[in-house]
Amino acid sequence: MLYQKIMATFAFEFSRSLTTSRIATSLVLALFAPVMLSLIGMTINIDNTRQQIPFPLIVLGIFHLLAIFLAVLLWATPVVFSELEAKTWTYLAIRPHGKLSSTLGKYLNAVFWATSTASVSLTLSCLIISRFRWDPRQLQPPNATSSPAMQEWMEILTHSSQPVIVWYSILPALLLGALALSSIFIHIGLITHKRGMVFALIYAVIETIFAFLPAVVRNFTVGYHLRNIAMKTARFSPPPDIDEQVLLSENSILFHILVLLVITLVHLGAAIYWLHSREYITAEES
Amino acid sequence: MIEFNSVTKFYGLVNGVNDVSMSLSPGAYGLLGPNGSGKTTLINLITGQLRPTIGRLRIFGEDPWGKEQMLRRIGLCPAVDVLYSNVSAFEWVNYQTRLIGFDWSEARERTHNALSTVGMTDAMHRKIGGYSLGMRQRTKLAQAIAHEPELLILDEPFNGLDPIGRQEMTELLRNYLGKNRSIFLASHVLHEVEEIKPALLLLSRGRLLAEGPPEEIREILASQQTHHENLRFGETGPVNRGKKNVADILIRSSDNYLLAQRLLAITRLQRIQMSPDETELTIGTTDLPLVCEQITRICASESIQVFELRPADGSLDELFSSLMKIHRGES
Numbered sequence: 001m002l003y004q005k006i007m008a009t010f011a012f013e014f015s016r017s018l019t020t021s022r023i024a025t026s027l028v029l030a031l032f033a034p035v036m037l038s039l040i041g042m043t044i045n046i047d048n049t050r051q052q053i054p055f056p057l058i059v060l061g062i063f064h065l066l067a068i069f070l071a072v073l074l075w076a077t078p079v080v081f082s083e084l085e086a087k088t089w090t091y092l093a094i095r096p097h098g099k100l101s102s103t104l105g106k107y108l109n110a111v112f113w114a115t116s117t118a119s120v121s122l123t124l125s126c127l128i129i130s131r132f133r134w135d136p137r138q139l140q141p142p143n144a145t146s147s148p149a150m151q152e153w154m155e156i157l158t159h160s161s162q163p164v165i166v167w168y169s170i171l172p173a174l175l176l177g178a179l180a181l182s183s184i185f186i187h188i189g190l191i192t193h194k195r196g197m198v199f200a201l202i203y204a205v206i207e208t209i210f211a212f213l214p215a216v217v218r219n220f221t222v223g224y225h226l227r228n229i230a231m232k233t234a235r236f237s238p239p240p241d242i243d244e245q246v247l248l249s250e251n252s253i254l255f256h257i258l259v260l261l262v263i264t265l266v267h268l269g270a271a272i273y274w275l276h277s278r279e280y281i282t283a284e285e286s
Numbered sequence: 287m288i289e290f291n292s293v294t295k296f297y298g299l300v301n302g303v304n305d306v307s308m309s310l311s312p313g314a315y316g317l318l319g320p321n322g323s324g325k326t327t328l329i330n331l332i333t334g335q336l337r338p339t340i341g342r343l344r345i346f347g348e349d350p351w352g353k354e355q356m357l358r359r360i361g362l363c364p365a366v367d368v369l370y371s372n373v374s375a376f377e378w379v380n381y382q383t384r385l386i387g388f389d390w391s392e393a394r395e396r397t398h399n400a401l402s403t404v405g406m407t408d409a410m411h412r413k414i415g416g417y418s419l420g421m422r423q424r425t426k427l428a429q430a431i432a433h434e435p436e437l438l439i440l441d442e443p444f445n446g447l448d449p450i451g452r453q454e455m456t457e458l459l460r461n462y463l464g465k466n467r468s469i470f471l472a473s474h475v476l477h478e479v480e481e482i483k484p485a486l487l488l489l490s491r492g493r494l495l496a497e498g499p500p501e502e503i504r505e506i507l508a509s510q511q512t513h514h515e516n517l518r519f520g521e522t523g524p525v526n527r528g529k530k531n532v533a534d535i536l537i538r539s540s541d542n543y544l545l546a547q548r549l550l551a552i553t554r555l556q557r558i559q560m561s562p563d564e565t566e567l568t569i570g571t572t573d574l575p576l577v578c579e580q581i582t583r584i585c586a587s588e589s590i591q592v593f594e595l596r597p598a599d600g601s602l603d604e605l606f607s608s609l610m611k612i613h614r615g616e617s
Contacts, residue, residue, distance in 0.1 A: 001387055004384070004387075004389065005384065005385055005387065008381060008384035008385065009381070009385070012373075012377065012381040015373070015377065016370060016372060016373055019372065086370075087366040088369065088370065090335065090362070090364045090366065091362075091364070091382060091429065092385065093333075093335050094333050094334075094335070094357055094360065094362045095357060095382070095385035095386055096354045096355050096356075096357045096358050096385075096386065096387060097354050098354075098357075098385050101385060102385070276352070279335065279336050279337060280335070281297075281330070281335070281336070
């Protein structure tokens with residue numbers, strides 16, 4: 001029953017969100033990474049014959065994490081506040097489990113838009129990098145004698161830089177990232193109301209910084225787990241002279257997926273708690 | 287059906303509803319009060335959107351806060367006139383009906399029925415953004431009645447409706463009542479509420495000042511007018527103008543002066559007053575049916591067009607302030 005209500009909200013919200021502004025925003029976000037890649041490809045033009053994108057997995061991972069952040073910031077954070085502001089919340093609140101089903105339906109809609117935008121962007125980006133001829137040896141200084149460890153790493157790098165590998169490594173991370181970040185931003189939006197976007201933006205900045213800190217705190221960030229999922233799926237590892245634990249954990253992909261799902265459920269649970277314990281007033285006193 | 291037991295609601299330091307106690311069995315109720323009197327707060331408490339700060343509240347025997355299944359028995363048509371502009375009435379009402387818990391096909395059928403009941407069949411697939419105020423009001427009503435709730439709550443349902451729209455709305459509400467259902471109607475205009483013959487609840491500054499049938503309220507109103515008139519003329523003795531009360535009616539016609547002249551010539555009026563802009567004529571009478579009959583005759587013989595004829599409720603605010611004084615022990 002609740003599932004039907006959530007899906008009804010999703011269908012209604014999806015048809016309502018097919019507006020020119022939403023499609024235009026989605027298009028801008030989807031084209032951001034491909035355009036940046038094209039510009040980088042044109043700039044790095046070695047001996048006028050070869051074009052290279054250094055570490056495509058990392059570059060595309062960062063671009064698309066940014067796209068997901070922006071998408072959910074725009075579409076997930078204000079799901080309740082927009083209804084309160086438009087004074088339409090009352091209609092949802094007077095339905096049995098209306099607050100819950102409408103919030104979850106809107107959450108799914110935000111995840112759908114964010115994921116589809118990022119997927120289009122990733123696919124276009126991978127098509128672009130497939131045009132570039134990737135030669136990892138360009139990263140080595142000329143006449144350098146490669147050690148066996150370096151040779152091995154070059155092979156890893158070559159493997160993880162293939163467009164198809166990049167595509168299927170980043171795609172699940174995008175979906176999991178959209179699920180987790182949307183739940184976090186909805187939670188933030190429910191607590192902070194009018195200032196939801198500001199607080200969500202502050203959270204995004206702090207989360208990005210913490211995700212790259214080689215400290216325990218990174219375990220609580222979404223970015224760290226997404227990085228692990230994408231890099232481990234692509235079987236990427238850092239260069240031999242860098243300690244792997246600076247970038248990645250020793251845990252399996254499944255562990256990181258489970259952590260992200262737990263983060264998602266915890267934040268959705270907290271958001272539902274807020275929905276049921278807080279009074280959201282929209283009606284003007286008459 | 288509705289039970290308030292010393293319910294008080296604070297918004298921070300502001301008092302929304304103050305120590306309200308009432309017990310309402312199924313039927314029709316009109317909640318009357320000036321703007322800002324706490325009507326919407328009371329409705330929000332009934333629909334479980336607000337939790338009482340103090341006191342106990344039961345709707346159909348259950349606490350509406352947290353008992354969401356109970357909301358299926360309630361339909362609410364809120365006062366706010368804002369709807370999604372880029373969807374059609376059908377899409378919106380259908381969505382609202384699905385949120386009640388009906389499956390896809392039943393929700394569509396109920397949506398269709400509700401929209402045709404409110405006379406929106408022709409326009410239901412047009413975007414709400416292009417609707418008139420009356421059409422939006424009717425769409426709001428459709429979402430409230432689509433699941434045929436036992437208790438229909440309406441907050442200022444006549445807002446923005448033209449006379450025909452008001453008449454249609456009144457008719458619709460009467461029909462709804464005829465199906466053994468209950469109506470709780472909030473308004474600040476007495477004569478609008480009176481049309482569906484409900485028991486009246488008078489609310490002012492968050493307090494429930496009086497409750498009773500419209501006749502009683504009218505009597506209080508009339509005696510209040512008499513009282514004020516006596517004060518104006520410097521009378522100090524007890525208010526006693528005979529056994530009959532004075533009823534005020536307001537008329538807007540094509541020739542207010544001629545109508546007043548003819549009326550004064552043939553009948554005895556308690557008072558007659560022209561508005562400063564000369565568009566409204568207010569007359570006070572102890573024999574309302576006779577005066578109405580005479581107005582009809584005069585208008586027919588003199589070809590005067592009547593645009594509006596209704597009880598003058600300007601004194602409703604006076605009634606509320608007087609009742610407040612009684613509450614405070616000032617009079």
